[in-house]
Amino acid sequence: MDSSAPHIHGASTYDRDLRDWGGHLEPLDGRSQNRGRLLWKGDNGLPEAGLWVCTPGSWRLTLPRDEMCHFLAGRAVYRPSEGEPIEVGAGTLVHFPEGWSGTVEVFETIRSVYMLR
Structure with a gap:
């Protein structure tokens, strides 16, 4: 985005120019x-x-870096290899530390703003 502060208005419903990012690297059901x-x-x-x-x-997931x-x-629900499951929905904020691994199961299409570092 060509802006001094890149932004998306209405991120909770924004669909205008989303790009296909494909499937997951380790799908369980495909x-x-x-x-x-x-x-x-x-x-x-x-x-x-991004969004x-x-x-x-x-799918199975292992994070190579911190993700908010x-x-x-x-x-x-995010089910870690060790520890308690993390149920997510509208309004949930989660920091996944680098190396987090487990499985993810999406029941209803999720939408998230994220930041990787």
């Missing part, structure tokens, strides 16, 4: 698809911030 809008990416690729939309399905997600819509 249904889930990703779309999104990159808001900002630093010169070295980090930090990165992510993901349809129902499940503010969920705006939908319903899902």
